[in-house]
Amino acid sequence: MAATTRTNWAGNVTYRASALERPTSVAELQQLVAATPRLTALGSTHSFNEIADTDAVQVTLAGLPPLLEIDETRRVVRVAAGMTHSQVASGLEARGWALANLASLPHISVAGAVATGTHGSGVRNPSLAQAVVGLDVVRASGAVDRVDASSPDDTLDAHRVALGALGVVTAVELAIEPTFQVATTVHLDLPWDAVSAHFDDVMSDAYSVSMFTSFDDRGARQVWTKHRVDEPGPAVDLVALGARRADGPVHPGENDAASVTEQGGVPGSWAERLPHFRSTFTPSTGAEIQAEYLIPAAHAVAALDALRPLEPVFAPLLIAAEVRTIAADTAWLAPSTGRQSVGLHFTFRRDPAAVASAVERIEAVLAPFDPRPHWGKVSAAGVERLHEVYPRLDDFAALARDLDPAGRFRNAFLARVLS
Incomplete structure (x- = not known):
């Protein structure tokens, strides 16, 4: 669908996308990715910078079917990436389970929160991304990859906070515990x-x-x-x-x-x-x-x-x-x-x-x-400063080039940060 004038939640970023696509299945998303030279995943629009902006195509996962599957033996829940934490939390609570932590806003999407390193609070509580034990990712070719603890080296840690640079996440597996x-x-x-x-x-x-x-x-x-x-x-x-x-x-x-x-x-x-x-x-x-x-x-x-x-x-x-x-x-x-x-x-x-x-x-x-x-x-930090404070940013940039050599998922934000 053609994009009309749209902004992020706060209204300080006007999206420049030429179109906003809303696939209703993973198969449809795969076809879209494979056929689109450049596209950027759009979460719940709660970012305050241009991380989800593009002059090409935006894609929202809000149209994908909701998914909440609990594996009680593994203490893991599998959820659709476009679901909000509110949806996930209510579904877990109804079945006697919980996530260890939540952000201050339950309105944000699971995949968007994970991709940007969003967190709650607590000296024992890491960011929400640390609860991720697996992801399904549509790569630049349109193929779906499964990333989890069995993946080579520390691939899972590279994907936990991925800024949208490695593909479009369609499902996330999160560690859970009994409700409290x-x-x-x-x-x-x-x-x-x-x-x-x-x-x-x-x-x-x-x-x-x-x-x-x-x-x-x-x-x-x-x-x-x-x-x-x-x-x-x-x-x-x-x-x-x-x-x-x-x-x-x-x-x-x-x-x-x-x-x-x-x-x-x-x-x-x-x-x-x-x-x-x-x-x-x-x-x-x-x-x-x-x-x-x-x-x-x-x-x-x-x-x-x-x-x-x-x-x-x-x-x-x-x-x-x-x-x-x-x-x-x-x-x-x-x-x-x-x-x-x-x-x-x-x-x-x-x-x-x-x-x-x-x-x-x-x-x-x-x-x-x-x-x-x-x-x-928002931040004034330049690329050099970002590479100083994020010690694996060079490694991440190299991985992004390997997985997306044509820059299908690259936008202006990523082009700057990963340069």
Whole structure:
């Protein structure tokens, strides 16, 4: 079908694709790939840069049949790549199973989240890509390859975060575990001195912890503690450290708290508590631009201290900044590959020029801390810098050339990043 004017979810990227194709079967997708000189897979449009843009053909997997097959013996679920995490989570929960972690938004597609290294939070929880134990990939020839732990060398780790460069993923196999319950408690205004002195204790005090800040005098203006009820309860007394417990639901940004998942320490399924936002609500207006950097966890306090003088820059522009922990990954291009990490996430108002300037300032401040930018968000990092902070990027670029020598899956973003 011919493409009309379309944008990403946030409206800061206008897609240039000449057409948007929506195959309804894997066989139809195979034929499309084999017959199309250049095409780019489009997920749930939640990237804030041009990673899914192209001047050729975009293809969405939203028309492929839903698939959710559980292998209880292997503790693995096989899902259609275009399904959202909300769809997968509800299907698993109904059958007594769970994923170990979810991103803050359940609305995003499984394949898109995996391909960009998207993550949740928790000192024991790596990115969502680490749960991948197998993938089906349509290659440039139109053939379908199966990639899993039996594949040669570390092929699976190369494919876990693949930026769309190695083919179109049609199915993903994910590790699962028995369902569990989570209770979310929110505290407000944890002072900076407490953040600095107790950062590691606070962030490791529950299964998943997020701090939100505006880098102003309020310190961590919200601390979301997500406790698995089958584990010991949090031990850090945030009230004693100067915070106060929220007396009702709060939104991390500026919107109605009705869109957030239940707080107040009320237990609920992992599917309804690990995300920040309910799948039945649009979590924000979409008029925003996001940036994020993952740094070694040991540098977290120093990096936060270094960012605080930028508060005058953030004041008119920043909607929310979130601090999360991510366990080390093995995926070649995961932003947390090889190191325990802390993610510094920024949600800005949709002012591209002002955001570009702020991002340059942020990256200059974070430079001593070896930041890796999130693949699906805006960044000022050049190719040389990306190759410095992603040690397997050269190897990945070589693999992409081997698997796609004609550049069938290459767009401007990949041409730049993999050069």
